Amino acid sequence: MHKSQYQFIKAIAGALLVVLALPFTSFGQVGVTGSQLHKIQESFLQGEIDVETAALEQVRLLYATGGLGEQSKVLHKCATPATMFVYNFRDQISSSALAKIEAYQNPPRSASKSLTTQTYISPSGKFEIEYETSGPDSVSVVDDDENGVPDYVDLVAESADSSYRHEVLRLGFKDPIPAGSTYRIVLENLSFYGETRTTGSFPQTYIRLENDFKNFPENSHPEGDEVGAVYVTVAHEFKHAIQYAQNRWAAPSGALNWAEMDATLFEEVVYDDVNDYYNYIKTGFGASTPYSSSIFFAPQNGTPGAYYHVSWMIFYSEVFGDDIWQEVWALIEEDNFLSIDDALRQVLPGRGTDFPITFVQNHLWHFASGSRIGLDDYGFAEKSEYPFSNVDTMFNTVPLQKKEVNTIRPLAARYFEVYPSSGDNGMIDIAVDFDSSQVGLGLLFYMKDGEMKERVATGEGKSQLYVPTDIAWENIDRLGVVIANYSGETSTRSLALAMGKNGNAITVRDPEYADLPKSFRVYQNYPNPFNPTTNIDFELPRSAFVELDVYDITGRKVQELTSRFYQLGSYSIPFNAQGLSSGIYFYRFQIDDAIFTKKMTLVK
Known part of the structure; x- marks a missing residue:
């Protein structure tokens, strides 16, 4: 098996826990799902179907029923993961199966359609938009600005130029448009938002885009849901084009979960006022409850997690700036088999910190969202619009006994919340026993004066991580505790959480504190x-x-x-x-x- 295929399979395996939690979710008139493609790839990983069947089933799922002719049709977020799968395993798929896939993806064009296809070059000269004005793939022919081009086509061209300016010119990502060429965007009636396809001539790709976005999920763009959907879908798919130009969709960064997290992030980077991703971190656009595959709902399942874990990447953008991802992808371009988290491990020391510390902070931000936001500016910029996070245990008093904690999988965490009672006083100190692999501990103090204070520590190669503080239980309203595993490879086991207060001292075994006093x-x-x-x-x-x-x-x-x-x-x-x-x-x-x-x- 080629290394890229092994990495692709490994990346699928990392996503299984997320997949198992994925339900079908309905948004208004159209059902939106991202789970079926994951589940087909899971069946392949488990040996239930072979690679050829997996490829064909994904393509049938996306193309066999045509466009959105009926209101009850299931809508898929992005078809690019299926294209990535076929691309990565193309040498294991028979020529007859590849021909079937090609027939699904590119049905023969009728002579009449060929005659009615029109093109428009975007104002920058970088993009060529193909569209129809009649038939099932027709765009709206409304032309309010009377420039001879349908307004919808103008909108697509505008969003393509804007995405290019942000992603290539401003942030410095590799240009996926060869010099002297234009980039092709085809507008069609689809059962998904969009898709980035290869052309057979590296590094060229092209984008297929929904032709009207009617009845698609809600978003917050001031000009309406259809406008917002066009904007974020073009930004999303153009980032897939950049991924292909940089590492040919090689796993793990080019596999479904990391690639979709990255592309969904750039919806927010380019068009911050659309917020279509709220549909994938919450049970509905305006809901306060977390979607079952999001970090907010199940931090213990581990990252990456496609669209549903985009908030994990938003953290790094908000703390370090969007340009951090250009550094990350420059490393991935040099080493195609580098994961996004491993690239961050190399980049962050140059930003004055490290990956383990920021991984814990990332989860503290997730904890402090939705109904758990504080009174100051700690956390995500849009934290008040985010859902609350689920916790393993909520304590109504500081526990006297250790709390056994379940195993934490790679790149995952578990959350706890403590409301001290009137009898809880003294300085707060916390210890986590573990199996000497690695562990991160994050403490979030909700002070009675409204301030939020954070403490973060990490440890490896020892059986306890101890964190003393200078904050008293009587001075806080509550305490958020995050226990995190920042390794991308191994689980953290044999965990127990201990909390100290007056009359309940912690037995300190952390070797960092071995020489400290044993009594007053x-x-x-x-x-x-x-x-x-x-x-x-x-x-x-x-x-x-x-x-x-x-x-x-x-x-x-x-x-x-x-x-x-x-x-x-x-x-x-x-x-x-x-x-x-x-x-x-x-x-x-x-x-x-x-x-x-x-x-x-x-x-x-």
């Missing part, structure tokens, strides 16, 4: 006697609020040395008695609920 300790000041300065040392086995005051022999407080939160560790606080008389003084610690008092002597 307050030491005798040194030197003693002293004149006029001395040092007072103490040790904390966990984060705590510390007050340290000095009193004279009559019990009068003469100086406050500290009153604040300290993380676990060893500390030394200086005391200067310059303005005090010789004599005996007492220093008094209050560490959370514990009190320690010692005597010292000032001799001048």
Whole structure:
């Protein structure tokens, strides 16, 4: 088996957990689904059907019923994944089967249709739009601007030029249009939004696009759903053309899930005001509940996940800018078998961070969406329009016992939510036991003053990841906890979550904290006697609020040395008695609920 085919199969395998959750979803008059193509590819992976049958079944699904003549017809998001499958396995498909596929995809054109086909060159000169003005593939002939070209064709040309400006000229992606050529877009009555097809002459492709987008799912474009659908579909399919030009749709980045995530992202990059992707992360465009294949619904299923995981890529665009994807795809062009997540692992150090940290932050943003948004600007720009995220467990008090956590698959996470009760106090510290593979821990503090605070840590090659904080349970309304597996290859197992508070200390086994104190300790000041300065040392086995005051022999407080939160560790606080008389003084610690008092002597 060729390496590209092995990678394609591996990429399908990574998608199976997403596929199993994919339902048929109805949007108004037309049913929209992305699951059937996935399921056929799954059957191939499981050995239930051979590669030739898988290729033929996908093509039949898309083409056998023709266009949207009936309102009850099932509508597919994008047909390009089927084209990718045939392209990657073409050397294993018989010539007779390839001929059948060709017949489905390119039925013979009638003489009358050939005579009525018209073309229009976009204003940039880059795109040639083919269209009909009669018959089943006809576009609307309305021409309000009276330029002799149907307004719908003008709209397609405008969106193609805009996509080219954003994706090639502004962001610097490889130009899929050979010098001196125009790029062909064919308008037809389809059972899907669009498709990017190869021409047999690398790197050339062409796009097939729905001819009217009537009764398609809702979006938010101010000029209407049909206009919005044209815009995002052209941006989406043109990104598929760029993918082909850069790595010939080689898996894993060129397989269904990563490729569709990437193309769907560029709908949002080019046309931020359309938001067609809301239909794939929520149960309906205006709903607040998460779609069953989205990260919001099932973060434990793992990325990639085609259209339904586009929010994962939006995170990186919003944090680092859209140009990060040009860097990612430049690496993929050099190494066709590089996955998008592995390319990010190479790019992010140049942005001052790393993939494990950002992977955890990505899931914290998903947690803080929908009904869990805070009062500040933390998280996605459109977080209020996103659905809420499902959690494994919600705690109404800080648990005293460890919480066993199920295995976390590659590039997946599990979410927890804690509402501290009135009796929960003391500094927050969290530990995750695991199998020494890798784990990420994200904490999201919903402060009582409305601020959101974030803590992120990662660990590998040890059996516990411990995170102390300087935040008290009594100062938060709730805590979001994300336990994540940032590996693209191996699962994280043997997980348990522990939470510390006053009266419920965590047993710390993280080797990073091996030399830390095992109990509260307050030491005798040194030197003693002293004149006029001395040092007072103490040790904390966990984060705590510390007050340290000095009193004279009559019990009068003469100086406050500290009153604040300290993380676990060893500390030394200086005391200067310059303005005090010789004599005996007492220093008094209050560490959370514990009190320690010692005597010292000032001799001048």
